[in-house]
Amino acid sequence: QKKMILDLDTGIDDAMAIAYAVADPAVDLIGIIGSYGNVYVEDGVQNSLKILELLGAGDVPVYQGLSHSSETDHFDRMPVSAQIHGENGIGEVQLPAPKRQPETGDAIDFFINAVKQYGKDLILVPTGPLTNLDAAIKKAPEIANEIGNVTIMGGAVTVPGNVTNVAEANIQQDASAANNVFRHVPLTQVGLDVTLRTLLTRKETQQWRDLHTKPGEAFADIVDYYIKAYEVTSPDLHGCALHDPFAVGVAINPDFVQTIDLNMYVTTDEKYYGRTTGDPARLDDPNTNVKVAVNANVDAYLEAFMDHLTNLFKKN
Ligand code: BDR
Ligand code: CA
Numbered sequence: 513q514k515k516m517i518l519d520l521d522t523g524i525d526d527a528m529a530i531a532y533a534v535a536d537p538a539v540d541l542i543g544i545i546g547s548y549g550n551v552y553v554e555d556g557v558q559n560s561l562k563i564l565e566l567l568g569a570g571d572v573p574v575y576q577g578l579s580h581s582s583e584t585d586h587f588d589r590m591p592v593s594a595q596i597h598g599e600n601g602i603g604e605v606q607l608p609a610p611k612r613q614p615e616t617g618d619a620i621d622f623f624i625n626a627v628k629q630y631g632k633d634l635i636l637v638p639t640g641p642l643t644n645l646d647a648a649i650k651k652a653p654e655i656a657n658e659i660g661n662v663t664i665m666g667g668a669v670t671v672p673g674n675v676t677n678v679a680e681a682n683i684q685q686d687a688s689a690a691n692n693v694f695r696h697v698p699l700t701q702v703g704l705d706v707t708l709r710t711l712l713t714r715k716e717t718q719q720w721r722d723l724h725t726k727p728g729e730a731f732a733d734i735v736d737y738y739i740k741a742y743e744v745t746s747p748d749l750h751g752c753a754l755h756d757p758f759a760v761g762v763a764i765n766p767d768f769v770q771t772i773d774l775n776m777y778v779t780t781d782e783k784y785y786g787r788t789t790g791d792p793a794r795l796d797d798p799n800t801n802v803k804v805a806v807n808a809n810v811d812a813y814l815e816a817f818m819d820h821l822t823n824l825f826k827k828n
Contacts, residue, residue, distance in 0.1 A: 513540045514632045514660070515646045515764070517623060519577065520756065521640030521682075522559035523550025523597035524738040527758035528821070529665075531731065535820035538764050539635065541569070542626065545577045545619045547640035549685050550593045551601035553579040553781040557639075559601050561610035566727050568828040570611065575619035579643040581686035589677065596741040599723030603737025605730055619644060624652045627707065633662040637763050639756035641682050646689030651697055656696045663763035665756050667778070668691065668704040669804050670688045679786025680704050682777060687786045691778035696787065698801045701776070702759040703788065705767055706808040711751030716740055716818060720825055728825040754817065761813050762805065768813045769805035773792050776802040 516539040533541045544564075546557035555744040557576045562805060564572050580587035598604040615625040617620070623644065636659055638645055649656045650674055665692075666682040683690045689739040693699070714736065721732035735752065762768050775794035779787040 513538065514633055514635050515540050515542045515626070516543060516635045516637065517543045518760070519545040519547055519554065519638040519640060520560070520565065521547040521549030521551060522556040523593065523601045524603055524734055525756040526550065526639050527559065527563045527602055527734060529637070529753065529760045530563050531567060531821050531824060532757040532760040532817065534564070534567050536823035537763055541572050543622060543653050544572060544574045545644050546574065546614070547577050547638070547644055548579050548587045549640045549682060551596045552587065552589065553577060556603055557614050557659050558610065561612065561614065562717070565610055566828070567606055567824060569778065574614045575609050575617065575622050577619040578647060581641065581643055581689060582737050583686070583688055590681070592675070593718035596745065598737055602762060603734040605737070607730060620647050620651060623648050624655055627655040627658050630660070631658050634659055634663040635663070635763050637663050637760050639759055641664070642689045642693045643686045644688070645697070646692045649693065656700065659697070660761050661763055662697055662699040663702060663759050664699055665702050665707065665759035667701055669701070669788060670708065670806055671706045671708065672785065674704060677683065678784050682789070683788055684786035686713055687778050687780045691780055691790070694776045694778050694802060695791070700762060700766070700771065700803040700805065701761050702769065702805050706805045707750065707753050707755040707758050709808045710754040710813055712739070712754055713751040719818070719822060722786060723822070723825050724828060725800070725825055727828045729824065730738060731821070731825060741757060743807045755816060758813065761816060768809050770807040771803035773800040774804055775800050776804070788828040
């Protein structure tokens with residue numbers, strides 16, 4: 513069993529990412545680091561605690577990470593986040609208040625220590641801005657090459673962005689952090705290129721509802737909110753994108769995608785802020801550090817996703 517840490521801004525697809533990580537027996541979820549984006553960091557942390565309890569995984573430690581990018585004084589939530597994930601980040605579904613608090617320790621130190629302890633057996637899946645990972649590699653630069661597997665949800669290479677023409681939301685929140693990470697950390701990029709192909713519909717959420725369990729019904733309600741938002745913002749897709757849980761799936765089973773090897777960077781210039789693109793300065797450097805997912809084995813992934821989540825929702 514590999515150890516996994518999730519670093520997320522718990523909105524709706526992040527909640528599904530937690531469920532996938534809890535459900536897959538191939539991994540041991542050893543911690544969650546809270547980020548900002550879909551919601552403020554404090555609210556995201558509360559959502560993570562609530563979702564873990566709902567899933568019978570109330571013993572997974574949750575740390576509160578950084579609340580905004582180092583380029584700004586505070587974080588302004590994008591109005592579209594409330595539209596897609598709800599004001600509370602989880603589709604306005606009211607889950608019971610969590611029985612515990614987040615850990616009191618520092619989130620960045622927790623991560624650095626986990627890399628020291630588990631090294632190549634550690635998987636990190638950031639599905640929010642890369643602010644926490646950037647802070648960790650600035651504090652302890654040597655860990656950049658010691659983490660077993662970093663698989664991020666973020667960016668877009670072969671398709672346009674989703675918050676601007678060129679930028680995807682997670683990268684756009686903190687392009688300078690993303691740029692530092694993209695330049696220094698070997699990683700797999702699961703961007704809009706592939707996450708807009710793994711879609712969930714009401715047919716699947718109905719299967720969860722029909723389980724008549726608390727998690728089955730809660731997740732059906734939460735994800736139906738997200739599906740409804742996609743019907744408004746992206747009617748052509750006919751479903752909601754499984755951005756974040758796809759990154760978790762790929763981290764565990766790389767065969768869910770085909771990748772190309774590149775040296776990448778993230779644009780921090782105003783005009784193309786947040787674009788993830790090939791690094792002209794390293795075109796001839798054969799030691800590429802980024803695997804960009806460009807194609808997805810959609811059916812295989814969706815089958816695994818539904819198997820894992822449905823089994824988990826049945827149990828609790
Ligand atoms: C990403 O942005 C967030 O809103 C989602 O949770 C996902 O991580 C998609 O662009
Ligand atoms: Ca997210």
